[in-house]
Amino acid sequence: MENKFEKTIWTQADFPQMGWHDCSIYAIQLADTVDLDIDYILKWVIEEESRSYNFWVAPATLRFNDARNLRINIDLEFVNGLEIANIDQKILNQTEYEYLIETQEGTIELIASGFTQTCRKSPELKSQQCLSEEERGGYL
Template sequence: MSAAYQLEKWVWTEADFEHMGWHDARIYAIQFGKEISFDIDYIFQWVREDEDSFFSFWVAPVTLMFPEVANVAINVDFRLGTELEIEHIHRQTSAVGATEWHIETHQGSIFVTAESFRQIIRRPPTLQLGQRLMPEERGPSCFDVTPDVDFAESAEVSRLKTVDFVRRQKATDVRCLRRQLEALSEQRNAGALEVKRYLQEKRSLEKKIAALLNELGAAEW
């Protein structure tokens, strides 16, 4: 797995808005009070080493806070069991000239009228196979505003991640071998390979692919 992500800072504000993006960030919980807070998984970076690789993601749990909220409007089709994910956050001006944040989700819209926001990174970003933290790593929802700068994942989470990343690497190897198989077929069709060599290399690649798929135990790869 990759080295630690170099986090620029622990607290981000509206001054950083143009450099931020919430696409596919999952909202776990919303807290209402003097301010409105969102517990989300924030994706700092998408990682793909080459065209055969799957994407992985640097993700951190964050608290997105809007202080001194003048108004909140929610129009979301949020059914039981549905996950709430952000598509984009827009900064706009309301009809009365106030700053309004349009939190566009895949399930509807949330409008927050507030002049500013703070996004607190609660823990250092960690590399994930998906766009959210593993449940075993994330823990229950919360709205902490003090970063845990010394956070370290548990031995069990490290073990689970290692297993998952090994499987992902094998799946990447399958993609690479299949691409080699396609290239081999193209060479044969172009007359660049004699039949005997083509069949030998084809059998070798197919054998490697079959062995990896057997280890993965899943045909969908």
Template sequence: MTTGPHQSSGLSKGTWTDEDFADMGWHDCRVHAVSVTERADDTLTLLRVLLDLDYIVRWVEPERRPHHFTFWVAPATLVFDLAWDIEGSLGPLDDGLEIAEVHRLDPPDGHADPLWHIEGHNFDLRLRAAGYTQHIRLPPQHVPRQVLSLTERAGLSFAEKSFA
């Protein structure tokens, strides 16, 4: 039996980091908003990349066919601090942004930071950062689709606070 902040969904904790990368998956997670913000220190401007997404905590296989999968989904904020070398492409946007896979690639040069590649069905984002933090903002909801409505997810948000 799973113990943690949300036993029904199997979610073991509310805040995840790049140390949990092997245990995480973003396939089919909907991205509702992306932000690239500055955070200045005394000597240089540091960038942060934030994604407001619906994180699929668990896919639930139907008990009988031809029924469909259901999903435990929670709104989340994925944050890459001290990001650099950011590039990407968008389009077409008719169906929204949906993640296919997140890749952590070895540094292609002498810098220690890995290359993060967020490969989407309708977009592509690459950036360098030491790691990430993902905050699950609300408890997961069991829904018949992979995306939450704006009401179910309490609107758009880049809040960096986990529900548990």
């Protein structure tokens, strides 16, 4: 199956069309921005014969701009990664949003002026929802 994804950069305007369910988080980088190194699942594809799923996955950086009020509440019994369940957004005013990133292991909350998400490599069709370190080209 051919990769037909032309878009590689998303912004705040794309939020309503995006979803992060089951996307793995590999690293969190903190500066004036909060950057999440994730495997972004662009599309779930069902195989009719086997009734199983394949996934178009690409390594991506999800950057929250002008970030502040960061709260991380993660409880890892053992360190094997984080997986996003959902990202919610609440408009605070014309220039700020509150984000709640729900993971299977806890929450990440922050206020930001918006986000930019950039795929760092072309998506690959995989039977799993994540890429190996080699397929990703490393981490942030």
